[in-house]
Amino acid sequence: MQLLDGVDLGYGGTPVLAGVRLHVAPGERVALLGRSGSGKSTLLSALHGAAAGRGMRIALVPQDAALVPQLSALRNVLMGRLDDHGAWRNLRTLVRPAAPDRAAALADLDRVGLTPQADARVESLSGGQKQRVALARALHRGGDLILGDEPLSAVDPRHAQELAALLRAAFPTAILALHDVAVARAFATRVIGLKQGVFLFDLPVDQLDASRIEALYG
Template structure:
C-alpha cells in the first residue's frame, strides 16, 4: 500500500521531512531507527493519517501512552474499541463492562503479563507497566496495522523481546519506531534509518550492517 507519495511532513509550516514516499506491503514489519529529533514521530503521525484515509483499521501505541491515569488498566484496555460503538454503549462499558468485554480485555492484559494488575489505577503503575497497558490496548483494538512510537522503551530487554513477539503475532503489518537496534533486528523485516530529516537508508533488515548503524547515530 502506498501510504505517502512525495509528502512534506512537519508542524506549523516548517517541514521536518520532505518528499517522503513510502510503500508498505502487507506482512512487512518496519522498524524506524534514528536519533531523537530525526523525524520518526512526525513520520508515524503522517502514516496514521494516511492509513485512516484508506479505511484501514489502525492500532496505535503513542510515545506518551495516552492512558487515563485515574482509570484501571482494564478500562484503559477497553478504550481500544470505543470508536466501534456509540456513546451509551461506551459509557456502560467503562462503568460496568459486560462479562465478555471484561474477559477479552483481561486476555489482552494477560498477553503482556499484566492480568494481576487489571483493576489497579494506571497512575499507580510503573512506567514499564503503563507501556504494557498501552500495548494491551492496541492488541484489544486489533486491526490491519499497528503503529508504535517507542512502544518498548520503558521495559527491560527480556520483556521487550516478549512484547515484540506478541505484536508480531497479533498484527499482519507493523511500523514501529524503536530505540534498540538489537530488537529491531529481531523484529523487523525492513529497516528505515532517519537522520536530520531525511531517509538515510531503507533496506531489508538483513542488510543492516555496522557501517550503516554507525552513520545513523554518529554525532
C-alpha cells in the same frame, strides 16, 4: 500500498521531512530507527493519517501511551474498542463492563503480563507497566496495522523482545519506531534509518550492518 507519495512533512509550519515516498506491502514489519528529533514521530503521524484515509483499522501506540491515569488498566484496555460502538454502550462498558468484554480485556492484559494490575489505577503503575497497558489496548483493538512510537522504550530488554514477538504475531503489518537495534533486528523485515530529517537508508533488515548503524548514530 503507497501510503505517502512525495509529501513534505512537518508541524507548525516547520518542515521536518521533505518529499517522502513510502510504500508498505501487506505483511511487512517496518522499524524506524534514529535519534530523537530525526523525524520518526512526524513520519508516524503522517502514516496514521494516510492509513486512516484508506479505511484501515489501525492500532496506535503513541509515545506518551495516551492512557487515562485515573482509570484502571482494564478500563484503559477496553477503550481500544470504543469507536466500534455508540456513546451509551461505551459509557456502560466503562462503568460496568459486561462479562465478555471484561474477559476479553483481561485476556489481553494477561498476554502482556499484567493480570495482577488489571484493577489498579494507571497512575499507580510504573513506566514499563503503562507501556504494557498501551500494548494490551492495541491488542484488544486489533486491526490491519499497528503503528507504535517507541512503544517498548520503558521495558527491559528481555521483555521488550517478548512483547515485540507478541506484536509480530498479532498484526499482519506493523510500523514501529524503536530505540533498540537488537529488538529491531528481531522484529522487523525492513528498517528505515532517519537522521536529521533525511532517509539515510531503507533496506531489508538482514542488510543492517555495523557501518550503517554507525552512520545513523555515530
